[in-house]
Amino acid sequence: MTTADETPFDSAEPRHNPLRVLFLDLNSYFASVEQQLEPSLRGKPVAVAPVMADGGCCVAASYEAKAFGVRTGTRVGEAKRLCPGIHIVKTRHRAYVEMHHKIIEAVETCLPVEEVLSIDEMACRLARDERDPAKAVELAHRVKRAIASRVGECLRCSIGLAPNRVLGKLATDMQKPDGLVVIESGELPGRLVHLKLQDFPGIGPRMVQRLRAFAIDTVEDLYARNEEQLERAWGSVLGRYWHRWLRGQETVHRTSRTRSVGHQHVLPPEARNPEAAWGICVRLLHKAAARMRHLGYYAQRLTLVVACGRRRPSTWGPRSEEAESRAWTGAASLEGGKQDTLTLASELRALWEKRPPGDPTFVGVTLHDLLPAASVTLPLFKEEQQRERLSRLIDELDASHGPLTVYTGAMHEARKSAAGGIAFRSVPDLDLPDSVA
Ligand SMILES: [Mg+2]
Structure with missing residues (x-):
């Protein structure tokens, strides 16, 4: 899937590539x-x-x-x-894992984490109105402050602001510790020519050898080759992707995987009952839906995760059969893509009714298979149109009067909880030292 500004693979024209990615790498x-x-x-x-x-x-x-x-x-x-x-x-x-989740929570008070790439690396997507360099830099400073105040001042990070993840990652490597580097597409290749090929993420010693055989010894050599030449050098379509990444473009390859917005929350003891847990679910949905609308997407699928076990369900680390067997996931497909909170909330309620009995200790709500607005058939029915308008109005009020100016009844109690939310994502296996190599 691709959106208008995510460079469809067939465009060979150089174009302006805005800052789309905030890449964060924790230092040491x-x-x-x-x-x-x-x-x-x-x-x-x-x-x-x-x-x-x-x-x-x-x-x-x-x-x-x-x-x-x-x-x-x-x-x-x-x-x-x-x-x-x-x-x-x-x-x-x-x-390290506990602190990792706290860091994600802190980052998500500023903007959602799109994908966790390792225990100390994550990528966030900038919304359209966050892409102006001055605004993106301000947002990056806010992220740093949120980590320092909510997790601890020893947790410093390098942040890269760039048009795509490859350049974002490269930017985090350019200043450590406590770095903040912006790479704009108009500054390419100038900003990168001093680097060595092995400084690029994913280009290891063997790849350097291989590129040398194709007379590519420097970053300038890399920029001098066309897509076909890079495809030959890489021996795969990856070479074509590199051609685009180096110019600040994004590829379908990169962006098609992670089109979801979601939040999850470990419930505090006082919320471990169905009423309070439902209120938090609605709150999480509200946040996810607002963010999705802000990014300009419609969801085609909604999932609800409810766990009643002692631990939160995990996709990392040593597997706990017990905890996993108690995590329940319900999914609803949203025909044609939905965006308004009321429709999504009624789907969520239907899922909630199907959950197994028990007092929840953990809930997660995620909107998946996001479609850009341009490829969605606009709602035909008047009621649906009104619901969309209402959702937008809520977003505008939130933006002008602070979050949760307007909220549904079920959220009243949950308003103070789940302020940060926790990303529902996986962390790679933590068996050391392999994962750190
Ligand atoms: Mg690191």
């Missing part, structure tokens, strides 16, 4: 979590290792340790030699 993530949790480690060289023996590998190093040459992959014994007095700390997966 595991070491920073340790410094956040243990104040005595702050400002000191710290390395995190799954095995404390000298032969074990460090999976993260604080900036103070990096200054001594300690890196991810450095042996513990070597780290001690390079940096006498270094604090070696044993990895604590649970703490």
